[in-house]
Amino acid sequence: MERHEAVWELHCVACGRIHADGHASPCLSCEAPVSARRRGGAFSVREGAPGIWQYAEPLGLDPEGSRFSLGETMTPLLPDANLAERHGLASAHLKLDHLCPTGSFKDRAVAAGVAQAAAQGSRGIVCASSGNAAASAAAYGARAGIPVVLVMPAGTPPGKLLASGAYGAVQLLVEGDYSVSFAVAKELGRRSGFANVTTTYVNPAAVAALRSTAYDLFRQLGEAPDAVIVPTSAGPLVHGVVAGFEDLRDWGLVDAVPRVIAAQPEGCSPIARAWDRGEDRVTEWERVTTDVSGLDDPLRGYAHDGTLTLEMVRRSGGSAIAVPDARTASERRTLAERSGVHVEPAGAIGVAALTGLRERGLVSAGERVVCLLTGAGFKRPLETERAPLRAASIEAALELAEAAEAVGTAAEPRRETIRD
Ligand SMILES: *Cc1c(COP(=O)(O)O)cnc(C)c1O
Numbered sequence: 233m234e235r236h237e238a239v240w241e242l243h244c245v246a247c248g249r250i251h252a253d254g255h256a257s258p259c260l261s262c263e264a265p266v267s268a269r270r271r272g273g274a275f276s277v278r279e280g281a282p283g284i285w286q287y288a289e290p291l292g293l294d295p296e297g298s299r300f301s302l303g304e305t306m307t308p309l310l311p312d313a314n315l316a317e318r319h320g321l322a323s324a325h326l327k328l329d330h331l332c333p334t335g336s337f338k339d340r341a342v343a344a345g346v347a348q349a350a351a352q353g354s355r356g357i358v359c360a361s362s363g364n365a366a367a368s369a370a371a372y373g374a375r376a377g378i379p380v381v382l383v384m385p386a387g388t389p390p391g392k393l394l395a396s397g398a399y400g401a402v403q404l405l406v407e408g409d410y411s412v413s414f415a416v417a418k419e420l421g422r423r424s425g426f427a428n429v430t431t432t433y434v435n436p437a438a439v440a441a442l443r444s445t446a447y448d449l450f451r452q453l454g455e456a457p458d459a460v461i462v463p464t465s466a467g468p469l470v471h472g473v474v475a476g477f478e479d480l481r482d483w484g485l486v487d488a489v490p491r492v493i494a495a496q497p498e499g500c501s502p503i504a505r506a507w508d509r510g511e512d513r514v515t516e517w518e519r520v521t522t523d524v525s526g527l528d529d530p531l532r533g534y535a536h537d538g539t540l541t542l543e544m545v546r547r548s549g550g551s552a553i554a555v556p557d558a559r560t561a562s563e564r565r566t567l568a569e570r571s572g573v574h575v576e577p578a579g580a581i582g583v584a585a586l587t588g589l590r591e592r593g594l595v596s597a598g599e600r601v602v603c604l605l606t607g608a609g610f611k612r613p614l615e616t617e618r619a620p621l622r623a624a625s626i627e628a629a630l631e632l633a634e635a636a637e638a639v640g641t642a643a644e645p646r647r648e649t650i651r652d
C-alpha cells in the first residue's frame with residue numbers, strides 16, 4: 233500500500249543501526265556515516281514557499297517557526313549548445329548552483345541544517361569549511377539569530393574569507409588541511425553543544441536537503457537526463473543527486489536514475505582512485521596537491537564518507553574521474569569568455585571532466601548531460617591577462633576604445649534562441 237506521509241529514519245549505512253532523530257554522524261557502533269532514509273511520501277511543491285521550503289513535503293522538513301530561507305534552490309538551468317557540440321552530445325545543460333544566495337550549492341544543505349538547529353534551540357552553530365559552507369553557515373546563522381563559529385584551514389583563499397566574513401560570524405583559522413579543521417569543529421561541537429552543520433556527512437538533515445538538486449532538475453527538464461556530472465569532495469552532493477532521483481523513480485515520475493559521475497581534482501581524488509582500481513572501499517588521500525579549493529578534502533579520519541559516495545555512484549551506474557587542475561583552469565576561462573558564466577575552479581570541474589569522460593567512453597555521443605556548477609567565481613576571481621585601460625579625458629578614452637576594437641577583443645557575435 234502506498235503511504236502518503238513520508239517516514240524518515242536515520243540509519244547507519246554500514247551496520248544498519250537506527251539512530252534517534254537529530255543524531256549526527258558517525259554511527260555510535262561503527263564510525264560509518266548515518267544517513268536519512270525515506271519511505272513513502274509523495275512529490276509535491278509548495279508554490280510560493282521560499283527556497284528549500286518549496287520541498288518541505290518531499291524532504292520531510294517540518295520545523296514550523298524555524299523556516300529560514302535566503303532563496304536557495306531553483307537556480308537556473310542553462311542549455312549550452314557550444315559545449316554539447318564540442319563533445320558530440322544531444323544536449324548539455326549547466327545547472328547554475330553558484331547562483332545560490334551565498335555563491336555555492338552549500339546553501340541548500342545549510343538552510344536545512346540551521347533550521348533544525350533553530351528548532352532544537354541550539355545556542356550556537358559550528359561549521360568546518362574550506363570556505364563555501366562557511367559563508368552559508370554564517371549567512372543562515374545570521375538570519376536565524378544564532379551565533380556561528382567557522383573553522384577553516386589557514387590557507388583558505390582570501391575571497392572565501394571575505395565571503396564568510398561579512399555576516400558577523402567568528403572565523404577561526406587552523407593550520408593544516410581541511411581534515412584538521414574538520415576534527416576541530418567536531419570537538420568544538422561536542423564540548424560546546426553547538427549544532428555542527430559541516431557539510432560532509434556529519435549532519436543528516438543537511439545531506440538530505442541536497443536531494444532538492446534532483447527535484448529542481450526534474451522540474452526544469454521534465455525528465456531525467458542520461459548523466460549528471462558532480463564536482464565531488466566527500467560527496468554529499470553526489471548522495472543528494474542519486475537519492476533525489478531515486479525518490480523520483482520510486483514516486484513514478486522518472487523511469488530511471490541518471491548515471492551520476494563524480495569529478496575530482498587529480499591532486500585529491502580518493503573516490504576516483506578507488507573507482508579506477510575497482511575497489512569497494514575508499515581510503516584517505518595521503519598528500520593534497522590540488523589547487524582547487526573546495527575539492528581538497530583528504531578524508532583523513534572519515535574515509536567511510538568516500539566509501540558511501542562511491543556506493544551511491546555505483547548504484548546510479550555512474551563513474552568517477554580525476555581531472556588535472558590545468559584542464560579545470562582552462563575550461564573555467566572558456567566558460568567565462570564563451571558562455572558568460574564565471575565560476576570558481578571547483579565549479580568548472582564537471583565541465584572540464586567531459587573531455588576525459590568522452591575519451592574513456594564514460595559519456596557517449598548523443599547523450600543528454602547536466603553539469604553542476606557549484607561555486608561562484610567572485611570567491612576566487614579569474615585573473616585577467618588584460619589590465620584595465622586608463623584614460624584621463626574623453627578624447628583619450630575614445631582613442632583607446634577604438635584601438636581595442638581594432639585589436640579584435642570582441643568575440644564573434646552569436647545568436648541564441650530562447651524557447652518559452
Ligand atoms: C563543497 C563543494 C563541492 C563538493 O561537495 P561535496 O558534497 O563535499 O562532495 C563542490 N564544489 C564546490 C564549489 C564546493 O564548495
Ligand SMILES: [Zn+2]
Pocket residue numbers: 244245246247248249259260261262263264
Ligand atoms: Zn554503524
